[in-house]
Amino acid sequence: MTNPSRDDPNGAPTVNPLLADNAGPATAASPVTPERPLALPKGGFATVLAMLWRDKFATAAVIFLCLMILCAIFGPALLGEAATKQNLRGRNLAPFTLDHGWLMVLGADALGRPLLARIVVAAQNTLMIAAGAVALSATVGAALGLTAGYGPKWAGTLIMRLADVIMSFPSLLLAVLVLYMLSPSVANVVLVLAITRIPIYLRTTRAEVLEIKERMFVQAAQVMGASPTRIVLRHILPMVIPTLVTIATLDFAFVMLAESALSFLGIGIQPPEITWGLMVAQGKQYLANAWWLAFWPGLAIILTTLSLNLLSGWLRIALDPAQRWRLEITHKGGRT
Amino acid sequence: MTHLLEVRNLSVRFHTVRGIVDAVKNVSWHVDRGETLAILGESGSGKSVSSSAILNLIDCPPGEITTGEILFDGRDLLKASPAERRAINGKRIAMIFQDPLSHLNPVWTVGWQLREVMLVHGATRVEAAERALDLMRRVGIPDPEAALDKYPHQFSGGQRQRVMIAMALAMKPDIIVADEPTTALDVTVQAEVLRLLKALQQEMGMGLVLITHDLGVVAEVADRAVVMNAGEIVEAGTPSEIYHHAKHPYTRKLIAAAPGKGAMSTATGGREPILKVEGATKTYGPFKALDAVSFELEKGEVLAVVGESGSGKSTVAKAILRLIDADAGKALWKGRDLFAMPPRDLYAMRREIQMVFQDPTQSLNPRMSIYQIISEAWVIHPDILPKARWRERVAELLAQVGLTPEHAGRYPHQFSGGQRQRIAIARALALEPELIIADEAVSALDVSIQAQVIELLAKLKRELGIAFMFIAHDLPVVRDFADHVMVMEKGQVVEIGTVRSIFENPVQPYTRRLLAAGLDPDPEVQKARRLALA
Numbered sequence: 001m002t003n004p005s006r007d008d009p010n011g012a013p014t015v016n017p018l019l020a021d022n023a024g025p026a027t028a029a030s031p032v033t034p035e036r037p038l039a040l041p042k043g044g045f046a047t048v049l050a051m052l053w054r055d056k057f058a059t060a061a062v063i064f065l066c067l068m069i070l071c072a073i074f075g076p077a078l079l080g081e082a083a084t085k086q087n088l089r090g091r092n093l094a095p096f097t098l099d100h101g102w103l104m105v106l107g108a109d110a111l112g113r114p115l116l117a118r119i120v121v122a123a124q125n126t127l128m129i130a131a132g133a134v135a136l137s138a139t140v141g142a143a144l145g146l147t148a149g150y151g152p153k154w155a156g157t158l159i160m161r162l163a164d165v166i167m168s169f170p171s172l173l174l175a176v177l178v179l180y181m182l183s184p185s186v187a188n189v190v191l192v193l194a195i196t197r198i199p200i201y202l203r204t205t206r207a208e209v210l211e212i213k214e215r216m217f218v219q220a221a222q223v224m225g226a227s228p229t230r231i232v233l234r235h236i237l238p239m240v241i242p243t244l245v246t247i248a249t250l251d252f253a254f255v256m257l258a259e260s261a262l263s264f265l266g267i268g269i270q271p272p273e274i275t276w277g278l279m280v281a282q283g284k285q286y287l288a289n290a291w292w293l294a295f296w297p298g299l300a301i302i303l304t305t306l307s308l309n310l311l312s313g314w315l316r317i318a319l320d321p322a323q324r325w326r327l328e329i330t331h332k333g334g335r336t
Numbered sequence: 337m338t339h340l341l342e343v344r345n346l347s348v349r350f351h352t353v354r355g356i357v358d359a360v361k362n363v364s365w366h367v368d369r370g371e372t373l374a375i376l377g378e379s380g381s382g383k384s385v386s387s388s389a390i391l392n393l394i395d396c397p398p399g400e401i402t403t404g405e406i407l408f409d410g411r412d413l414l415k416a417s418p419a420e421r422r423a424i425n426g427k428r429i430a431m432i433f434q435d436p437l438s439h440l441n442p443v444w445t446v447g448w449q450l451r452e453v454m455l456v457h458g459a460t461r462v463e464a465a466e467r468a469l470d471l472m473r474r475v476g477i478p479d480p481e482a483a484l485d486k487y488p489h490q491f492s493g494g495q496r497q498r499v500m501i502a503m504a505l506a507m508k509p510d511i512i513v514a515d516e517p518t519t520a521l522d523v524t525v526q527a528e529v530l531r532l533l534k535a536l537q538q539e540m541g542m543g544l545v546l547i548t549h550d551l552g553v554v555a556e557v558a559d560r561a562v563v564m565n566a567g568e569i570v571e572a573g574t575p576s577e578i579y580h581h582a583k584h585p586y587t588r589k590l591i592a593a594a595p596g597k598g599a600m601s602t603a604t605g606g607r608e609p610i611l612k613v614e615g616a617t618k619t620y621g622p623f624k625a626l627d628a629v630s631f632e633l634e635k636g637e638v639l640a641v642v643g644e645s646g647s648g649k650s651t652v653a654k655a656i657l658r659l660i661d662a663d664a665g666k667a668l669w670k671g672r673d674l675f676a677m678p679p680r681d682l683y684a685m686r687r688e689i690q691m692v693f694q695d696p697t698q699s700l701n702p703r704m705s706i707y708q709i710i711s712e713a714w715v716i717h718p719d720i721l722p723k724a725r726w727r728e729r730v731a732e733l734l735a736q737v738g739l740t741p742e743h744a745g746r747y748p749h750q751f752s753g754g755q756r757q758r759i760a761i762a763r764a765l766a767l768e769p770e771l772i773i774a775d776e777a778v779s780a781l782d783v784s785i786q787a788q789v790i791e792l793l794a795k796l797k798r799e800l801g802i803a804f805m806f807i808a809h810d811l812p813v814v815r816d817f818a819d820h821v822m823v824m825e826k827g828q829v830v831e832i833g834t835v836r837s838i839f840e841n842p843v844q845p846y847t848r849r850l851l852a853a854g855l856d857p858d859p860e861v862q863k864a865r866r867l868a869l870a
């Protein structure tokens with residue numbers, strides 16, 4: 001056998017075709033998925049969990065994200081009161097002390113409100129805005145990108161020029177304009193953030209589509225009489241999704257911070273409503289004497305983004321049939 | 337006696353995630369000045385590994401050289417320091433790769449790249465410029481002064497390979513290692529490049545190590561040959577000894593699999609044509625990809641379309657399938673013009689005409705299981721088969737192409753090249769077509785696999801009465817399989833006739849040239865041909 005990395009783009013060891021073709025089914029295919037009739041993750045929830053468990057980082061990420069989602073759902077109901085209650089004697093209270101109750105363990109903000117409670121409560125707004133904006137921009141961007149890449153030429157040109165317009169227009173200015181006209185609600189913030197991020201998904205999708213549509217399996221589908229819709233949804237989209245998911249997770253952090261910039265300008269979410277981005281923005285001015293005001297919400301943003309990124313890395317492998325075996329092997333056989 | 341280059345008991349293993357792979361086991365060979373050694377083997381046989389070890393191209397890890405030594409001029413290269421090896425690589429041992437396009441840097445001119453080799457090894461600028469020009473002349477590039485300022489994409493495939501040879505010759509090496517130097521080239525160009533290599537070798541007295549899968553190439557240029565299988569040398573000797581008195585069963589099988597020895601088809605036609613192409617024309621600017629191409633195809637016959645790259649043979653296929661639109665002409669499929677068909681009827685036509693592509697690795701969607709790939713045909717054309725019978729029919733089709741029903745749940749990357757091509761054929765069969773257009777469907781496969789796939793196609797033709805339009809550049813394969821042959825050159829049909837008439841009494845000079853350029857696997861025959869040519 002020759003060096004596998006040179007022969008096979010997937011890095012899978014080349015099977016000697018001569019041997020393989022003669023030796024019959026038992027040894028013919030590579031030994032990765034032995035007697036598994038359908039090696040899909042839909043083979044059951046347990047299979048997915050087992051595959052997740054193989055990647056310890058992804059497991060930790062999922063646990064953290066679940067925790068954040070729980071905070072977002074139940075936080076405001078449980079801690080809403082505590083998060084907004086001012087306590088001027090406890091202004092900028094230092095963290096790591098239980099003298100003032102467990103809520104104060106991460107310290108308190110400039111008005112003496114417990115940071116832990118505020119982070120938990122803010123999770124709802126933050127995640128709603130970030131997830132909403134990312135999901136909206138990714139969906140719209142991908143749909144437009146697919147049209148631009150595979151649709152008629154005029155549609156492609158039109159969409160790309162529109163994207164150029166959005167890209168060349170300062171996004172903050174756009175946000176200011178829109179939010180002055182509309183009222184600064186969660187839905188409008190999501191809308192504005194989504195519009196400014198659409199070109200990123202659009203251009204990535206289009207670039208990938210242009211490459212993928214020249215591949216032979218797309219031609220093969222055409223020869224079979226597949227409709228353009230089918231080719232786009234069944235053959236092209238699944239190849240683009242992993243890239244989009246990776247971009248989306250990175251964009252998550254960007255959107256959270258962009259939202260705080262809007263709040264800072266007074267056109268985003270306004271106090272007493274809270275988001276992590278707003279907390280960072282408010283804490284900035286105390287950075288020299290009370291670092292914890294900006295640090296804890298910042299940490300929440302970083303950890304959420306990091307978790308999403310780890311999860312997307314795992315997803316990319318889990319969804320790729322050529323890579324999935326990495327999560328299916330039970331022991332690290334032969335890895336030296 | 338010491339040889340110029342000797343590999344002794346070399347073993348290389350790769351540590352992969354799926355365990356240890358012994359790429360070569362105890363391989364020994366040697367080559368002397370002015371001598372050509374051919375290393376013959378199929379893909380995965382380890383034929384390239386030992387030469388990669390000589391040039392220090394094996395990544396360690398995952399690779400590991402477990403035993404052996406590589407003696408060059410009496411020194412063990414494996415014990416030399418990286419700096420010493422760099423001084424030898426390129427200067428005293430040079431390499432020529434299979435695909436010149438991917439081994440030439442597209443952003444630099446050919447002249448710059450040629451001079452760089454010499455500058456790296458300490459020549460002055462003036463010397464380098466002079467020698468670069470001289471080399472371009474030596475390898476037979478027309479208008480060498482102008483060619484030095486051109487970029488790689490401005491050359492044809494054969495010319496690029498000549499440039500690669502010029503680069504390899506730049507430092508007057510003692511040894512040239514050529515890894516499949518002509519595999520990507522047309523037959524006529526292949527013959528020229530091999531002749532050039534041979535002439536330069538004799539002139540400069542180099543040792544040549546030629547790695548190939550092609551018995552014809554071995555017969556044409558090799559003085560000695562070793563045959564490799566599964567990482568081991570199974571046979572060694574002169575090409576003639578190996579061809580006529582092979583001892584190892586693998587070698588015998590390999591020789592038996594070489595196409596072009598079977599009986600030719602005697603079908604003469606006379607039945608009703610199902611496809612009738614008249615004056616098909618397609619131009620790209622001033623370039624005529626198809627120039628008034630006309631031919632007929634009968635029910636259940638095999639029409640081979642042969643020609644060099646750029647002759648328009650794939651364009652015909654794409655025009656018939658409406659993957660591209662022809663500018664003029666007609667293609668009558670059962671009396672209806674395919675070129676003028678509205679999209680609705682096209683959908684029905686796509687059931688009847690199917691295509692098998694050259695590279696099965698690319699023509700199968702890597703994210704779909706084999707079951708999904710084959711059953712997609714019925715998703716698109718739901719009237720062929722009720723959903724309840726899909727699983728059963730997929731199993732049937734897989735059995736028909738020589739795979740087993742258990743393969744349905746697997747993904748394309750889990751199969752070898754030959755198996756993937758069988759899957760592509762099964763997919764084409766799922767639509768129960770009357771005509772299958774096979775575009776270079778076997779040219780990416782190893783010889784023995786090629787033979788099996790051809791056998792499968794012949795069986796389908798016999799049992800299901802499917803007609804084939806078989807596009808190929810490899811004439812021996814065509815000789816064994818086709819009923820009629822159409823020869824194309826520069827977008828035009830040069831000659832068309834029964835396989836017997838084309839191979840035995842070619843009328844046109846182009847056809848003759850094409851036939852003469854093919855290499856016979858028998859060294860004796862090839863030698864006689866060479867002498868006749870000279």
